[in-house]
Amino acid sequence: xxxxxxxxxxxxxxxxxxxxxxxxxxxxxxxxxxxxxxxxxxxxxxxxxxxxxxxxxxxxxxxxxxxxxxxxxxxxxxxxxxxxxxxxxxxxxxxxxxxxxxxxxxxxxxxxxxxxxxxxxxxxxxxxxxxxxxxxxxxxxxxxxxxxxxxxxxxxxxxxxxxxxxxxxxxxxxxxxxxxxxxxxxxxxxxxxxxxxxxxxxxxxxxxxxxxxxxxxxxxxxxxxxxxxxxxxxxxxxxxxxxxxxxxxxxxxxxxxxxxxxxxxxxxxxxxxxxxxxxxxxxxxxxxxxxxxxxxxxxxxxxxxxxxxxxxxxxxxxxxxxxxxxxxxxxxxxxxxxxxxxxxxxxxxxxxxxxxxxxxxxxxxxxxxxxxxxxxxx
Numbered sequence: 001x002x003x004x005x006x007x008x009x010x011x012x013x014x015x016x017x018x019x020x021x022x023x024x025x026x027x028x029x030x031x032x033x034x035x036x037x038x039x040x041x042x043x044x045x046x047x048x049x050x051x052x053x054x055x056x057x058x059x060x061x062x063x064x065x066x067x068x069x070x071x072x073x074x075x076x077x078x079x080x081x082x083x084x085x086x087x088x089x090x091x092x093x094x095x096x097x098x099x100x101x102x103x104x105x106x107x108x109x110x111x112x113x114x115x116x117x118x119x120x121x122x123x124x125x126x127x128x129x130x131x132x133x134x135x136x137x138x139x140x141x142x143x144x145x146x147x148x149x150x151x152x153x154x155x156x157x158x159x160x161x162x163x164x165x166x167x168x169x170x171x172x173x174x175x176x177x178x179x180x181x182x183x184x185x186x187x188x189x190x191x192x193x194x195x196x197x198x199x200x201x202x203x204x205x206x207x208x209x210x211x212x213x214x215x216x217x218x219x220x221x222x223x224x225x226x227x228x229x230x231x232x233x234x235x236x237x238x239x240x241x242x243x244x245x246x247x248x249x250x251x252x253x254x255x256x257x258x259x260x261x262x263x264x265x266x267x268x269x270x271x272x273x274x275x276x277x278x279x280x281x282x283x284x285x286x287x288x289x290x291x292x293x294x295x296x297x298x299x300x301x302x303x304x305x306x307x308x309x310x311x312x313x314x315x316x317x318x319x320x321x322x323x324x325x326x327x328x329x330x331x332x333x334x335x336x337x338x339x340x341x342x343x344x345x346x347x348x349x350x351x352x353x354x355x356x357x358x359x360x361x362x363x364x365x366x367x368x369x370x371x372x373x374x375x376x377x378x
Contacts, residue, residue: 035142035180036240037173037202040247048197051217051249058246059197061235062273067300087334090378094152094326097359104129105163111260111364115356116156117327119177119266121288126226126257128166132264132288133177134186140176140328142240147175148329156359159185167224170195171266172250173202173238176328180206194222194229198248202240218251230254232277234268236301254281260364263287263315267324269300270307274314282316286364289317292325292338302331305341309349319352326358326375336375343371 040048048054053061060066099114104124111125118140121132136159141147159182168190170178178199187208195203200213214222216231223229234252239245254277255262263277263284278284291308303311305322312320325338339355346353356362357374 033142034206035175037178037180038205039244040198040201044198044201051197053218053249054197059238059249060246061237062233062271065235065269065271065300067237067298085332085334087336088329088332089148089335090151092378093154094358094378095374096152096154096156097357098154099157099359101157101161101163104157111257112361113364114156114359114361115321115323115326117150117152117358118325119171119288119290119323120327121264122156122162123255123262125255125260125262128225128227129163130167130169130255131162131165131186131190132169132253133171133266134168134182135176135179136182136185137179140174140179140330142175142180151327151329151335152358162186162189165190166192167227167229168193169229169253169255169264170199171234171252171264172196172236173199173240173248174267175240176330177267178202178240183208192224194224194231194253196231196249196251198238201248216251217249221254226257228254228256230256230281232281233273234266235271235273236267236269252277254284256281260285262364263289263317265289265311265323267302268311270303270311274311278315284315284317285319287312287315287317287320288323289315289320290324291322291342293328293330294333294338295331305338306345308342309345309351312346312351313349317351319354320346321354321356321362339375 045057053059107124108127114122118135119133120135123130123132136155138150139147183206193203193208193213195215197215197217200215203213204210218231218233221228221230232252232254234250236250237245238248238250250266252266253264261284265288267290289308289311290303291305294302294304308322322339322342343353353371354362355371
C-alpha cells in the first residue's frame with residue numbers, strides 16, 4: 001500500500017513538472033517569439049485618443065459592433081476546426097501561374113493585378129508596383145503547428161525573386177494578412193509601407209525603418225507619386241497575441257489615380273460603411289471584396305457570399321472580385337463554397353465578376369467577365 005501511494009505521488013510530481021515546463025515554454029514563446037510583433041506604447045495611446053475609433057484604450061468598429069463568442073461558441077468553433085467537413089482543403093495542390101521577375105520590373109503598361117490567393121495581390125498601376133497584404137508563407141499562424149498549410153505548393157513568384165516594390169498596403173495585423181517572415185524578406189526592397197494606426201509598431205519591431213512607414217486613421221489619405229491612398233473603414237478587429245485585441249486599427253483601402261479608382265475591402269463583416277465609402281469615393285472601376293472564412297459564429301466580422309455581392313453594389317463597383325479564399329482553411333465550409341456561391345449570386349444580381357487563376361495577370365481594362373471555374377479542376 002505504501003509503495004502504491006508513493007508511486008501515485010511520484011506520478012503526480014511528474015505531471016506537475018510537465019505542466020510547469022509547458023507553462024514556461026508557452027510563456028517564453030509568447031514573450032520571445034518575434035512573430036507576435038511589437039507592443040503599443042503609452043505615447044502611442046495618447047495619440048490614438050485623437051481618433052474617433054479609439055475608445056477606452058481600444059479601437060472599435062462603427063456602431064461598436066463586435067464579435068460575440070462565448071465559451072460555448074468557441075467550443076463549437078474548435079470542434080469544427082479539428083473535425084472539419086469534407087472538402088475543406090483541395091484534394092491536390094492548386095495550380096499557380098508563374099511570374100517573371102524581369103517582366104514585372106520592366107512593366108510600364110496598363111493597370112494590372114496578379115492574385116496570390118487569399119488577400120494577397122501584386123498590383124502594377126501608374127508605373128508603380130504595389131503589394132497588398134503580402135502573406136507569402138506556408139501557414140498563417142505564429143507557428144507552423146498552429147495552422148494548416150497553403151493550398152498551393154508553389155507561389156507565382158518567390159519573395160527573393162520579386163523586384164523593388166514601391167508600396168506595401170496592409171489592412172490589419174492578423175497573421176493571414178501581416179506575416180513576419182514575409183515582411184522580413186521584403187523590407188529591404190520596399191520603399192513605403194502604408195498601414196492603419198498602430199500596425200507600424202509590428203513593422204518597427206521587425207526592423208522596418210520608421211521613415212518608410214505611414215500610419216493612417218479611417219478617412220485619412222496620402223499621396224504617393226500620382227497615387228492617392230485612402231484608409232477607409234472595415235468591420236473587423238485586430239490582435240496577434242492573448243491580450244492585444246483592439247490595440248491596432250483595421251481598415252480597407254481606396255487606391256486612386258487620375259484614370260482609375262480601386263477598392264480593397266480587407267477583412268470585414270457587412271455594414272453601413274460600404275455604402276458610405278461608395279457615396280464618398282465611388283464609383284469604383286474594380287473592387288476586391290472579402291468572401292470566405294465565414295461562419296454564423298463570427299458573422300459580425302466576416303461576410304457571407306450574398307453580403308459580398310451586396311457590398312460590391314454598395315460601394316458602386318463596376319466589377320468585383322471575391323478574395324480571402326483559395327489559399328488557407330480558416331473556416332469549416334468547403335474550400336470552393338465561397339466562390340461557387342458568390343459567382344451565382346453575382347450573376348443573379350447582374351454584378352460583373354472576375355475570378356482569375358492564381359498568378360494570372362488580370363488587366364483592369366478588360367471588360368470581359370472571367371469565370372472559367374478553374375477551381376473545379378482540383
